[in-house]
Amino acid sequence: MIQFIDVVKSYEQGNNALNGVTMQIEDGEFCFLVGPSGSGKSTIIKLITGELKPTSGAVHVNGYSLERIRKREIPYLRRTVGVVFQDFRLIDKMTVYENVAFAMRVVGAREKEIKERVPYVLELVGLEGKMSRHPHEMSGGEQQRLAIARALVNNPSTIIADEPTGNLDPERSFEIMALLQEINNLGTTVLVVTHAQNLVELFNKRVIAIDEGLVVSDGTEEENEDEAE
Amino acid sequence: MKLNNLGYLLKEGLRGIFLHGFMSFAAVCVTVACLVIVGSFSILAYNLDLMVQELNQTSEILVYIDSDLSDAEAKSIGTKINLLDNVLQSTFVSREEALQNFIDDHDGDSAFSGVRAEDLRHRYVVVLEDNTKMKQTDEQLKQLPGVASTNAAYELAEGFSTIQNVLHMVSLALIAVLLVVSLLIISNTVKLAMYDRKDEIAIMKMVGATNGFIRLPFVVEGFSLGMMGAILAFGLEWVAYDTMVQRIALVDSLQLFSFVSFQEVLIPMVAVFGAAGMFVGIVGSWTSIRKFMNV
Numbered sequence: 457m458i459q460f461i462d463v464v465k466s467y468e469q470g471n472n473a474l475n476g477v478t479m480q481i482e483d484g485e486f487c488f489l490v491g492p493s494g495s496g497k498s499t500i501i502k503l504i505t506g507e508l509k510p511t512s513g514a515v516h517v518n519g520y521s522l523e524r525i526r527k528r529e530i531p532y533l534r535r536t537v538g539v540v541f542q543d544f545r546l547i548d549k550m551t552v553y554e555n556v557a558f559a560m561r562v563v564g565a566r567e568k569e570i571k572e573r574v575p576y577v578l579e580l581v582g583l584e585g586k587m588s589r590h591p592h593e594m595s596g597g598e599q600q601r602l603a604i605a606r607a608l609v610n611n612p613s614t615i616i617a618d619e620p621t622g623n624l625d626p627e628r629s630f631e632i633m634a635l636l637q638e639i640n641n642l643g644t645t646v647l648v649v650t651h652a653q654n655l656v657e658l659f660n661k662r663v664i665a666i667d668e669g670l671v672v673s674d675g676t677e678e679e680n681e682d683e684a685e
Numbered sequence: 686m687k688l689n690n691l692g693y694l695l696k697e698g699l700r701g702i703f704l705h706g707f708m709s710f711a712a713v714c715v716t717v718a719c720l721v722i723v724g725s726f727s728i729l730a731y732n733l734d735l736m737v738q739e740l741n742q743t744s745e746i747l748v749y750i751d752s753d754l755s756d757a758e759a760k761s762i763g764t765k766i767n768l769l770d771n772v773l774q775s776t777f778v779s780r781e782e783a784l785q786n787f788i789d790d791h792d793g794d795s796a797f798s799g800v801r802a803e804d805l806r807h808r809y810v811v812v813l814e815d816n817t818k819m820k821q822t823d824e825q826l827k828q829l830p831g832v833a834s835t836n837a838a839y840e841l842a843e844g845f846s847t848i849q850n851v852l853h854m855v856s857l858a859l860i861a862v863l864l865v866v867s868l869l870i871i872s873n874t875v876k877l878a879m880y881d882r883k884d885e886i887a888i889m890k891m892v893g894a895t896n897g898f899i900r901l902p903f904v905v906e907g908f909s910l911g912m913m914g915a916i917l918a919f920g921l922e923w924v925a926y927d928t929m930v931q932r933i934a935l936v937d938s939l940q941l942f943s944f945v946s947f948q949e950v951l952i953p954m955v956a957v958f959g960a961a962g963m964f965v966g967i968v969g970s971w972t973s974i975r976k977f978m979n980v
Contacts, residue, residue, distance in 0.1 A: 505891070528895070535893035547885055558885075562894035564690050610892060 457483050458504060458614065458647070463513035465499050465669075473499040475669035476513070481647060483613065486640040488656050489649045491666035497649050500666070501618055504647075505537055506530040518613055535563055538607030538615045542622035544599045546591040552578065552602055553587040559606045573609060581605045581635060597628030604635060614645040621652055633659060690898070698905025701878045709910055712874040716914025717921065719863035720961055724922040726856040727957060732944050737849045739943075746819065747836040748775075748809040748826050759807040762831045766809055771822040773812045780805040806833060817846050864965060867914070871969030875907045879974060896978055904970050911966020912959075919958040923947050 458481040465474040474496045481487050491497050502508040503515050503522060515522035518536040525533065546555050556574045565573075578584050581601040591599050600620055607615055617636060621629035633648070633655050640646040650656065656663055665673040702709045748766065750759040756779070766775040778786070784802045791797055813822055819839035826835050879886065889899050930944045947954070 531890075531893040531895045533893075534891065539891055545884070545888060545891075547888065559888070559892040561690070561693060562889045562892060562898060564898070606888075606892070 457481065457516065457518065458645070459514070459516040460500070460503075461514040461516075463503065463510045463515055465496075465503065465508060466511045472669055474503075474510075477666070477669065477671055479664055479671055479674060481645060483645055484640070484643055486637065486646045486659075486661045487648070488659075488661055488663045489647060489666065490651070490653075490656060490663055491672075495666045496669040497666055498618075499669075501539070501616055501649060504614075504616060505539060506533050531563075535610055536613050538610065538612040540600070540603045540607050540615065540617040540620050542619035544591070544596075544603045544623075546599060546602060546606075548591050551588050551590055552583055552594075555591065555602060556606050556609050559609050563610055565610075577605045577609045580608070580639075595628070596624050597631060600624060600628075600632050601635065604632070604639070608639065608644075612644070614647065615639060617646070617648045617650075619650060620648065621650065621655065626654075629655060630658075694898070694901045695905055697902035699909060701902060701906040702909055705874065705878050705881065708874045708877050712870050712910045713914045713917065715870040716867045716911060716962065716965060717918045719867040719965075720915060720918035720958060721921055721925070723860045723863050723961060724918060724954065724958060725925075726852075726859055728922075728926060728950060728954070730852050730856045731950060732942075733849055733852055735945065736943065737845050746811040746813065746823055746826060748811055748829075749833045749835065750807040750809070751831050751833045752806055754807075754831050756807070758831065762829065763809060765829050766811060766826065769822060769825050771813050771815055771818045773814045775812070776810045778808045778810055780807050783808060817843065819843075864961065867911075867961075867965040868969045868972075871907050871910055871965050872973040874910065875903050875970040876973040878906060879903060899978070900971075900974050903974050904967060907970025907973075908963065908966040911962040911964070911969070913962075914965075915958045915962025918962075919954065922954070922958075 458479075460477045460479050463474050463477045464472060466472050477496070477500070489497055489500065499508065503510060504517050506517075506520075506522060506525060509525075510523050513523070517533060520529065520533045520536075522533075547558065550558060553574055556577060557570045560570045560573060575584065575587070578587060581604050583598065583601055583605060586594065586598065591602065594602070600623075604615075604617075604620075615636065620632050620636070624632060629652060636646050636648060637659065660676055662676055663673070664671060748762075750762060754762075760777055763775055763777050766772055780802045783805045784800065787800065787805070788797065811822075811826065813819055816839075819837055820843075823835050823837040823839060826832055886899055926947050930946065933939045933942060933944065
């Protein structure tokens with residue numbers, strides 16, 4: 457579960473990125489986080505992954521309280537949250553298999569587990585036939601699938617996708633969103649940060665809208681429209 | 686950290702050395718150069734210490750006894766000499782023995798055949814505990830009743846002590862500077878390795894690798910570079926030192942200097958080189974990693 461209670465985040469320059477955000481995302485939910493540039497979306501992701509600490513208020517992520525988390529606990533928090541980025545962040549010199557195996561190896565998984573789990577996850581994202589390819593030999597959509605596989609491989613309870621379709625054409629974007637929906641159906645909480653209004657409307661999921669560091673609406677597209685009326 | 690990851694981490698550390706071949710080569714070369722100089726100064730200082738110690742043991746004060754005293758009175762002064770603080774031992778040399786030594790020293794030269802025992806004085810050969818206090822002890826000896834005069838080469842002893850002190854200070858300063866230089870070079874090599882893999886490090890942090898897991902390959906890399914430098918420097922030092930000692934042994938005018946063989950200092954030298962290599966390797970890499978850990 458992800459829970460923000462009256463969270464304020466101020467940067468050293470004095471500007472407030474968040475001005476009292478309160479929200480809760482339950483285990484197994486699929487949720488969009490939308491808002492204009494500079495609204496505070498990236499700060500929310502950084503707070504969830506333990507890159508930042510709140511200035512005031514409380515942030516709870518999968519059993520960790522971020523306002524008082526110890527530095528040495530942060531790696532263990534991050535193992536519960538898989539992150540997918542717009543620019544994929546893959547290691548080009550490694551093959552598809554190695555990119556995913558690397559994520560398992562660095563958290564101390566045994567080779568036997570890696571050999572069992574990596575092909576399973578690659579099959580889940582539809583890359584089972586491309587294990588020996590390198591990222592630069594693949595399309596943008598395939599690279600994003602690979603990034604999702606890497607985020608999934610350590611079996612996190614939450615996946616955060618930060619503009620996952622930002623570099624993709626509409627057809628590939630839909631495929632990626634469908635894949636995230638499939639992952640959510642398997643029980644993983646999914647939080648998608650996006651600007652793609654068409655996808656938000658198409659999937660009709662809960663949408664948390666942020667503006668100037670505050671939650672301005674929270675509900676499905678239809679509910680939000682009704683409320684606006 | 687699990688034991689089954691250790692092989693992977695060690696392999697990654699060693700891979701880094703070859704991945705940044707030129708920088709690794711430069712780091713090893715600089716470490717070798719620094720450690721050879723450090724080792725040379727250490728062994729030189731050790732040899733000089735031994736020479737000064739030997740000099741301390743051999744340098745003596747000659748205490749001449751008043752000629753008016755009887756043989757028995759002259760012998761009794763030995764007790765007073767032995768009571769002085771810095772006196773290790775004193776040996777009575779009668780004027781007859783002194784004459785014999787004099788004749789022996791001059792190979793029975795006929796020019797000295799007219800010298801008689803009565804022309805000489807009874808004397809004591811006084812060996813000191815600490816040669817740096819030779820001047821004070823000499824003053825005390827002169828104050829003793831029955832002592833006519835003394836002969837002490839304290840300028841020489843003080844000179845050696847000064848050289849020894851200066852060499853110690855220079856050695857320490859050089860060792861410190863050269864260790865820092867090696868440290869910086871290894872630190873920069875590891876920094877370069879980390880910069881090259883900053884994306885990997887960011888991904889490792891993102892998926893939840895612990896700092897220890899991220900750090901270890903780089904520490905292994907730094908440690909290996911330091912140890913490679915230490916082993917090469919040790920071999921080079923051994924060959925160079927042995928060659929120098931052999932050459933010096935062939936030069937007559939340098940016989941005053943006696944050097945220990947490298948085998949005699951083998952264990953301390955292994956310890957010094959090993960510790961220095963390990964120190965520059967581990968500390969060098971550890972300090973460079975810290976900056977990259979706040980991802």
